Amino acid sequence: MILARDAAGFVKHGAQLVLEAAAAAYRDHGRFIFCLTGGSTPKKLYELLAEPYYKERIDWANTIVLFGDERCVPPTDDQSNYKMAKDALLSKVPLPEKNIFRMAGEMTPPSEGAKAYEQSLKALFKGYFPKIDLLLLGVGDDGHIASLFPNTEALKETEKWVVANRVEKLSSNRITLTLPVINNARRVLFLVSGEAKAGVIKEILRSDLPKTRFPAQLVATYEGEVTWLLDKAAMSKCPDELRHKAFHL
Ligand code: 6PG
Numbered sequence: 001m002i003l004a005r006d007a008a009g010f011v012k013h014g015a016q017l018v019l020e021a022a023a024a025a026y027r028d029h030g031r032f033i034f035c036l037t038g039g040s041t042p043k044k045l046y047e048l049l050a051e052p053y054y055k056e057r058i059d060w061a062n063t064i065v066l067f068g069d070e071r072c073v074p075p076t077d078d079q080s081n082y083k084m085a086k087d088a089l090l091s092k093v094p095l096p097e098k099n100i101f102r103m104a105g106e107m108t109p110p111s112e113g114a115k116a117y118e119q120s121l122k123a124l125f126k127g128y129f130p131k132i133d134l135l136l137l138g139v140g141d142d143g144h145i146a147s148l149f150p151n152t153e154a155l156k157e158t159e160k161w162v163v164a165n166r167v168e169k170l171s172s173n174r175i176t177l178t179l180p181v182i183n184n185a186r187r188v189l190f191l192v193s194g195e196a197k198a199g200v201i202k203e204i205l206r207s208d209l210p211k212t213r214f215p216a217q218l219v220a221t222y223e224g225e226v227t228w229l230l231d232k233a234a235m236s237k238c239p240d241e242l243r244h245k246a247f248h249l
Helices: 007-029 043-049 081-088 110-124 195-204 240-245
Strands: 002-004 032-036 063-067 069-071 134-137 162-167 172-177 187-192 225-231
Touching: 002 007, 007 032, 007 043, 007 134, 007 187, 007 225, 043 081, 063 081, 069 081, 110 162, 110 172
Parallel strands: 002 225, 032 063, 032 134, 134 187, 187 225
Antiparallel strands: 069 172, 162 172
């Protein structure tokens, strides 16, 4: 667990972790399969990755960009995770269009978009179970990850790689990777910042309660690494001993 003193440190270290994962992936198997998360937290990280120092240290021709989830809106909609990533990063780096695997949130019904994405992953991984090198996750204030919200059907999926998910509390449809795919990643990087997450982070990281109350607690990669990168505000309600245990930037 890494505790960043401030927003700048949070974003900088996140970018450093991306570079490390990319270098390891190129070394190990010649390409970097990088799965982006949506929401607002990662935007500054994506913008930093588009800056020369970081941009020049990623081999974009051998980088594949996936999405962990998508809202069921057109790719031009301000709600689209793809649009956020494209504006912040993808349009600013020499990443070949064919290397961007966008979830087609605009397809109806959403299950068709999920099926199409699963087909594209099957082609990418040549039928093998997806092994993502670095999978980014944010955490919602209800402990959701990707579009795996508490008490929703998608959380129970154990066979499919990608599913549509109805999120009643938001009156919205989503497309999301499932837990088996998330847990098969070589590395999951949680990015959590801000006071608004302090309450749920305190609950998620508690050791005295079963680790099954929140979707974020179900992320325990089969053989990979799970790294939590949090800022001080997000950890502000955690007990001192937990904050002291974190690696301080
Ligand atoms: C999405 C994300 C979602 C996000 C959390 C946290 O589509 O919204 O994939 O899982 O990571 O909701 O969002 P914030 O970073 O905006 O707090």
